[in-house]
Amino acid sequence: MSELQQKDDMDKIKVSPTDMNIHGAKLTRRGFLGGAGTLMVSLALNPTLSFAKTKSSGHSLNATLPASWIEIHADNSVVIRTGKCDFGQSSIYTAYRQIVAEELCIPVESITSVISGDTDRTPDGGGTFGLLRTNVLNLRKVAAYTREAVIALSAEKFGVKKEEVTIKNGVISAGTKKTSYGDVVSKQALSLDIPVSGELTEFRGLVVDGEPPLKAISEYSIVGKPVKNPIVRPKVSGETTWVGDVKVPGMLHARVIHPATLGSTLIEAGKVNKTKYPNTQVVVVKNLVAVVSSDEYEAVKAAREISSTTKWTQWEGLPTSEGLEEQLKTKEKWTDVPPIKSGATKGDVNAKSAKSLQHDYFVPFHKHAPIGPTVSLAEVKKGVITVHTHSQNPQYLRMAIAKMLGEKEDNVVIRTYAGPGHFGRSNGGNAGSEDEAAILAHTLKVPVRVQWMRHDDMQWSTQSSAMHSNIRIGLSDDGKIATYQAVHSGPPMQDDRPIGAILAGLDTISPPTPDNPFRVHNAGLFIADTWVYEQVENVAETGRGMFQIGQHESPIGVGLRDHSMRTPIQFQQNFPREAAMNEAAALVGKDALQFRMEHVKEPRFKAILETLRNESGWDTRPSPAKTAKSDGDQELRGRGVSIMLRDNGYWACASHITVNPSSGVVKVERITLVCDPGIVVNPLQLKRQAEAGCLMGVSQTLHEEVAFDKGKITSMDWFSYPILKMAEVPTVKVVIAPDKTAKIYGQGSESANALVASSIVGAFYDATGKPIRRIPLRPNYVKQALA
Amino acid sequence: MTTLMINGEKRKVNASPDTPLLYVLRGELNVMTPKFGCGLAQCGACSVLMDGEEIRSCIYPFASLVGKEITTVEGLPARWQKQKNLPDDSERLHPVQQAWVDEQVPQCGICQFGMMIKATELLESNPRPSDDDINTAMTSSGPSPHLCRCASYAAIKDGIHRAADIIATESKTSNLKQAVSHE
Ligand code: FES
Numbered sequence: 001m002s003e004l005q006q007k008d009d010m011d012k013i014k015v016s017p018t019d020m021n022i023h024g025a026k027l028t029r030r031g032f033l034g035g036a037g038t039l040m041v042s043l044a045l046n047p048t049l050s051f052a053k054t055k056s057s058g059h060s061l062n063a064t065l066p067a068s069w070i071e072i073h074a075d076n077s078v079v080i081r082t083g084k085c086d087f088g089q090s091s092i093y094t095a096y097r098q099i100v101a102e103e104l105c106i107p108v109e110s111i112t113s114v115i116s117g118d119t120d121r122t123p124d125g126g127g128t129f130g131l132l133r134t135n136v137l138n139l140r141k142v143a144a145y146t147r148e149a150v151i152a153l154s155a156e157k158f159g160v161k162k163e164e165v166t167i168k169n170g171v172i173s174a175g176t177k178k179t180s181y182g183d184v185v186s187k188q189a190l191s192l193d194i195p196v197s198g199e200l201t202e203f204r205g206l207v208v209d210g211e212p213p214l215k216a217i218s219e220y221s222i223v224g225k226p227v228k229n230p231i232v233r234p235k236v237s238g239e240t241t242w243v244g245d246v247k248v249p250g251m252l253h254a255r256v257i258h259p260a261t262l263g264s265t266l267i268e269a270g271k272v273n274k275t276k277y278p279n280t281q282v283v284v285v286k287n288l289v290a291v292v293s294s295d296e297y298e299a300v301k302a303a304r305e306i307s308s309t310t311k312w313t314q315w316e317g318l319p320t321s322e323g324l325e326e327q328l329k330t331k332e333k334w335t336d337v338p339p340i341k342s343g344a345t346k347g348d349v350n351a352k353s354a355k356s357l358q359h360d361y362f363v364p365f366h367k368h369a370p371i372g373p374t375v376s377l378a379e380v381k382k383g384v385i386t387v388h389t390h391s392q393n394p395q396y397l398r399m400a401i402a403k404m405l406g407e408k409e410d411n412v413v414i415r416t417y418a419g420p421g422h423f424g425r426s427n428g429g430n431a432g433s434e435d436e437a438a439i440l441a442h443t444l445k446v447p448v449r450v451q452w453m454r455h456d457d458m459q460w461s462t463q464s465s466a467m468h469s470n471i472r473i474g475l476s477d478d479g480k481i482a483t484y485q486a487v488h489s490g491p492p493m494q495d496d497r498p499i500g501a502i503l504a505g506l507d508t509i510s511p512p513t514p515d516n517p518f519r520v521h522n523a524g525l526f527i528a529d530t531w532v533y534e535q536v537e538n539v540a541e542t543g544r545g546m547f548q549i550g551q552h553e554s555p556i557g558v559g560l561r562d563h564s565m566r567t568p569i570q571f572q573q574n575f576p577r578e579a580a581m582n583e584a585a586a587l588v589g590k591d592a593l594q595f596r597m598e599h600v601k602e603p604r605f606k607a608i609l610e611t612l613r614n615e616s617g618w619d620t621r622p623s624p625a626k627t628a629k630s631d632g633d634q635e636l637r638g639r640g641v642s643i644m645l646r647d648n649g650y651w652a653c654a655s656h657i658t659v660n661p662s663s664g665v666v667k668v669e670r671i672t673l674v675c676d677p678g679i680v681v682n683p684l685q686l687k688r689q690a691e692a693g694c695l696m697g698v699s700q701t702l703h704e705e706v707a708f709d710k711g712k713i714t715s716m717d718w719f720s721y722p723i724l725k726m727a728e729v730p731t732v733k734v735v736i737a738p739d740k741t742a743k744i745y746g747q748g749s750e751s752a753n754a755l756v757a758s759s760i761v762g763a764f765y766d767a768t769g770k771p772i773r774r775i776p777l778r779p780n781y782v783k784q785a786l787a
Numbered sequence: 788m789t790t791l792m793i794n795g796e797k798r799k800v801n802a803s804p805d806t807p808l809l810y811v812l813r814g815e816l817n818v819m820t821p822k823f824g825c826g827l828a829q830c831g832a833c834s835v836l837m838d839g840e841e842i843r844s845c846i847y848p849f850a851s852l853v854g855k856e857i858t859t860v861e862g863l864p865a866r867w868q869k870q871k872n873l874p875d876d877s878e879r880l881h882p883v884q885q886a887w888v889d890e891q892v893p894q895c896g897i898c899q900f901g902m903m904i905k906a907t908e909l910l911e912s913n914p915r916p917s918d919d920d921i922n923t924a925m926t927s928s929g930p931s932p933h934l935c936r937c938a939s940y941a942a943i944k945d946g947i948h949r950a951a952d953i954i955a956t957e958s959k960t961s962n963l964k965q966a967v968s969h970e
C-alpha cells in the first residue's frame with residue numbers, strides 16, 4: 001500500500017470520541033449489531049485500515065487486525081493463526097494454544113483450531129525456528145491487546161472501572177456482573193488496530209510492536225500443563241491430508257532428472273519411448289529436465305529409462321568426503337571471508353601454562369534426510385500461482401517463487417500441509433520440489449506434482465555444514481583451565497536458493513557471500529556455541545568461513561549447498577569444545593563432571609550438573625576407567641558428560657556406552673539428559689521432544705556422514721546414508737528441572753540433539769583410554785582411533 | 788481389470804499389472820496412509836498387512852496380491868472390531884492407534900503408519916512383547932529396519948507396551964461379553 005493510499009484510508013476513518021486507545025492499539029466501534037445470528041463475529045469486523053507497510057497485500061491477511069491472528073466467535077470458540085508450521089515439534093498446537101489461552105484467561109480447549117502456514121490465511125510470515133523464543137511473542141502480544149480491549153469494553157458495559165474487571169476461565173466479571181468474550185464481541189462491530197512492523201515476505205516476517213501488559217508469570221495456570229497434541233489423533237487415524245496426498249483435477253506427475261554431477265550442464269535430454277509410455281513427455285528448461293505423465297508410476301518408469309540416455313557434461317571439483325577433513329585443515333586458505341571473534345574472547349590466550357593440549361576435531365556433512373522425500377504440487381489459475389507444499393517459511397518461499405518467475409508476490413499463494421520432519425532444511429522457504437513444481441506448472445499450464453525420489457532427496461538437497469576445529473587448552477598447576485583457544489573453520493550455514501531455479505537459470509537470491517548483509521546468508525562463520533566456562537580468564541574463539549565447497553568451481557553454481565539443521569553450527573562447535581573439555585579433565589586427573597562444575601559460574605549450570613550426577617548414577621573419578629584398554633573383543637564400558645547453553649536453556653547430558661575394540665562397534669546403553677529450559681510450557685511435549693532430539697543426535701554420532709566423490713554426493717539411500725534403528729536405541733531419561741525464577745519460555749529439542757555427541761566421545765575415551773576426535777563412530781573410524 | 792481386497796472391501800483396479808501396490812492404493816484407490824518414503828523397501832513408510840503379515844507396498848506389483856487380504860491403517864479399527872466381535876464404531880480406534888495417541892508417539896508422524904502396521908503384526912502374534920521382541924520386530928524381521936528420522940523410537944516402544952495393555956484389557960471385556968452372551 002502506498003503512503004498516499006494509506007493517508008487516504010486514514011482520512012476516511014473518522015476517529016470518533018468513542019474510540020479507545022488500548023496500550024497503543026486503536027479500538028474503533030461502528031455501532032451495535034443484534035445478538036442473534038452472529039456466530040462468526042470476530043473482534044475485528046472492518047478490515048479497512050492498515051498500518052503495515054508490506055509489499056504483498058493481495059492474497060494476504062491484514063496483520064494489523066487482531067482477527068487475522070485470533071478470531072473469537074460468539075460461541076466462545078477461538079481460532080488462532082500463525083505463519084509457522086509444524087514439523088513434529090507440536091508447539092503451534094500445544095504451547096501456542098496454552099500461551100494464548102493464558103493471556104486471554106480462557107480454557108485451552110476453547111482454542112479449537114490453529115490455522116498455520118498458508119500465506120493467504122495467516123498474518124505474520126517468518127520462519128519456523130525459535131518457536132518459543134521469539135516467534136510466539138507475536139501471538140502473545142495480540143492476545144494481550146485483545147484481552148485489554150475486551151476488559152475496557154466490559155468495564156464500560158458493567159459501568160465499573162477497568163481495574164474492577166477480572167477474567168478467569170473465560171468468565172469476565174465485576175462483582176456479580178458476568179459476561180464472556182463471545183458476548184462482548186458478538187454484539188458490537190469492533191475494530192482493533194495493532195501496531196506491526198517488518199516485511200511479510202522477508203526471512204523474519206512481521207513483528208507485533210508495542211508493549212501491551214502481559215499476564216504475570218506468577219498467575220499462570222495453563223502454561224506448564226501436559227496438554228496433549230490434538231493433531232495426533234487425526235494423524236494416526238488417517239484423516240490428516242499430508243503434502244503428498246494433495247490432488248487436483250488434471251494434475252500431472254513429474255519426476256525430475258537431476259544433473260549427473262553438481263556441476264554438469266545438459267548436453268541432450270533422453271527421448272520418451274511413446275509406445276511404452278504413451279502418456280509421458282519430457283520437459284526441458286535449460287538444465288532442468290523433467291519427465292511428466294498423467295500416470296504416476298509411468299512417470300517413475302519413464303524417468304528411470306530417460307535418465308540413462310540423458311547426456312550431461314562431466315565435472316569434478318569436490319575434495320571427496322575422504323579428503324574433506326584434510327581440505328579444511330590444511331588446504332583451504334581462509335582468506336576469502338573475514339574471521340569472526342566471539343563475544344567471549346578476553347585476556348591473553350598465549351599466557352604460559354603448566355600443561356596444555358591442542359587437538360583437531362571434525363564433524364562431517366549431515367543430511368536432514370526426511371523419511372518422505374520433498375513433494376509439492378503447483379497450479380496456475382487466473383494468473384495466481386498456488387503451491388501446495390510443506391514449508392518452514394511459506395512467506396519467504398512465496399517471495400522466492402515470485403522472484404524466480406518474475407511475478408508479483410501478490411500473485412503467489414503458498415498452501416501448507418503436514419509433512420515429514422526435515423529439521424530446518426526449509427526455514428528459508430524451500431526444501432527442493434516447490435520451485436520445480438512451480439516452473440513446470442507455469443510452463444505446461446496444468447497443475448504439476450513433483451515428487452523427489454529417495455536419491456534426489458539425498459543427492460540434491462542441502463546439507464548441514466561440516467566443520468574442522470582446532471582447540472588449545474592451557475592448564476595451571478592446580479588443574480584449572482588457564483587459557484582456552486578455539487578456531488572453528490567451515491563452510492557457511494545456509495543457502496536458500498531454490499535448486500530448480502538455479503537449474504532452469506531463473507532469478508534467485510544470492511548464495512552465501514562474505515559481504516551479504518543478512519547474517520544467515522553471510523559466508524562468515526560465527527560462534528554459535530555460547531561460552532559457558534566463565535571461570536576461565538583467557539579465552540579466544542574464532543570462526544573462519546569460506547564459500548560453499550565446489551560452488552564457485554561448478555559451472556552451474558551448485559556445489560555442496562549448506563543448510564542449517566536442528567542446532568545449526570552450535571552442534572558442530574559444541575562437539576569439539578566439550579570433547580576437548582573431557583580430554584583436559586583427564587590430563588589433570590579430574591573427574592569430567594566435577595571439572596565442568598569448577599569452571600562454570602552460573603548457579604543454574606551447577607544445579608543441573610548436580611542433578612545429572614545423581615540422576616545418571618555418575619561415579620565420580622578421573623577418566624579413563626580402570627578397565628580401559630584399546631584392544632580385545634570384550635565390551636568395554638565408559639561414561640561421558642557434556643553441557644550446553646542455548647536460548648537461555650541449560651542442558652547437561654551423560655552417556656553410558658560400550659566399545660568393542662576388535663569389531664569397532666560402539667553401543668550407547670543409556671543417556672541421562674537434565675534440562676533447565678526456563679519456563680516449561682508443556683512438560684509432556686518437552687519430554688518427547690528432548691527424547692527424540694537426543695536420539696537423532698545418537699544417530700548422527702554413530703552413523704551419519706554424507707559421502708561424496710569429486711563430482712557428486714554418493715549417499716543415495718538408507719544403505720549409503722544409514723541412520724539409527726530401533727535395536728540401537730538406548731534408554732533415555734529426561735529430567736526437567738527448571739529454575740523457578742526463569743522468565744523465558746523453554747525451547748525443546750535442539751540442545752538435546754546437539755550435546756549428546758560430545759558426551760558419547762567422552763565415554764569412548766573413558767572406556768578405551770584413547771580419544772576419538774571425529775564423528776561418526778563407525779567401526780572403521782573407531783578402529784583407526786584405537787590403532 | 789483386477790480386483791483387490793483392501794480393508795475388507797473389494798476394489799477394482801485399472802493400473803498396469805506391474806504397478807506397485809503403493810501407487811495403486813494412493814493414486815487409484817485413495818487409500819492414503821501408506822506413504823512413499825524410499826520405493827526401495829528400505830524404510831517401512833509404505834508398510835501394509837498382507838494376510839496379517841507386514842509387507843512393503845512400494846515394491847509389490849499389485850497383481851501379485853490378488854486374493855490376499857490387504858489392511859492399511861485406515862482398516863485397523865475395523866480389523867480390531869471384527870477380531871473382537873465388537874459392534875461397528877467409527878470413533879473407536881485400534882488399540883495400537885489409541886496407544887499412539889495416549890503416549891503421544893508421533894513427532895512429524897510420516898513414518899508412523901508403517902510403525903503402527905508393524906506393531907499390529909507383532910502384537911497379533913505376541914500380545915506381550917518384551918523390549919527385545921520389539922527391537923527384533925522393528926529392526927531385523929522385515930526387509931529393512933523401520934526407520935524414524937525424528938527418532939521417536941523411545942515413544943514407539945512406550946506405544947507398543949501401552950497397546951499391549953489396551954489389548955489385554957479390551958480382550959478381557961470382550962471375552963466376558965462373549966461368555967455372557969453364550970450363557
Ligand atoms: S517406501 Fe516402501 S520401504 Fe520405503
Ligand code: FES
Binds near residue numbers: 371898
Ligand atoms: S515421526 Fe517423523 S519420521 Fe518418524
